[in-house]
Amino acid sequence: DAGVTQSPTHLIKTRGQQVTLRCSPKSGHDTVSWYQQALGQGPQFIFQYYEEEERQRGNFPDRFSGHQFPNYSSELNVNALLLGDSALYLCASSMPGQGTHEQYFGPGTRLTVT
């Protein structure tokens, strides 16, 4: 059983560009959450998708947007990149209906903005 997968592993972009990160959830999971982890910090919640809709959102600007597909995979898009967007972006999947309250994390995408 494959766990949560993310692509790409690493990415280097220039300020002002746009980026798309991808996530495939663990088999059987229907909910995907995205987190940003800056260097030396704990992960910060960006948003969560369920049934192809954004269900919750953290304190991130509209430059951060997402999408969930019918197969539950998800994309995170960031427009007009800033140097401060450099971070590890983590995807987590879950199945809230199971009642375990567990989230399974992928290995992350390391984004560097120059």
Next chain:
Amino acid sequence: AQSVTQLDSQVPVFEEAPVELRCNYSSSVSVYLFWYVQYPNQGLQLLLKYLSGSTLVKGINGFEAEFNKSQTSFHLRKPSVHISDTAEYFCAVKKKSSGDKLTFGTGTRLAVRP
């Protein structure tokens, strides 16, 4: 809103010694509590969780944690650490009432020395 404080940014310890990583939280509503571990260049792995019941919970790799409601703490312990326990440890909370959003602390770097 919830917040999590991890009082120690770094904890150096010798191999086979006991260790305690401290976590305090603040929340106006009831929460679930989690400890995650992050090995270098990897995503987060769930160590253990407290949902209800016994306040002493046991997790993987010999770790355990005790929930103390009066002190709003959820400290992580291991009686004898191994070199392979060297990693970043994150305490996190989630509101019982709704959603899957995790709020993380800033992490504690456990450095096990031979």
